[in-house]
Amino acid sequence: MxxxxxxxxxxxxxxxxxxxxxxxxxxxxxxxxxxRHCRRYLRQLRALTAHLNRRAPPPADDAQTHSVLQRLDPDQSPP
Ligand SMILES: [Zn+2]
Known part of the structure; x- marks a missing residue:
């Protein structure tokens, strides 16, 4: 088993x-x-995953990503 x-x-x-x-x-x-221990574990993991997915911010778009990268390394030019 x-x-x-x-x-x-x-x-x-x-x-x-x-x-x-x-x-x-x-x-x-x-x-x-x-x-039952694994059923409980899986139930808790599902609840935690659902909670974190609800709280996750939306993914950044390309302009936001570029802005953050520029602030981190202003001398780096975009490809
Ligand atoms: Zn088990």
Whole structure:
């Protein structure tokens, strides 16, 4: 049977919906069915990820990125 460590190591892939081999996905789900500790861990990780995604600022556009880079190194000319 899959270990809790194996599930924890792959928890981010489960949450992100990343590609997993069918056998690996089945093993992770089977472990979750019998291990309440890992179910709780995954639930908390999902809540934390959702919270952080809500609080993350929108990505900077090219002009903002250029402005910050110019302030960090004014002598550097853009490519
Ligand atoms: Zn477990």
């Amino acid at each position: 899959l270990s809790c460590k194996h599930l924890v190591d792959n928890a981010d892939r489960l949450i992100d919906g990343a590609e997993l081999r069918p056998g690996q996905r089945f093993a992770l789900r089977a472990h979750l069915m019998i291990c």
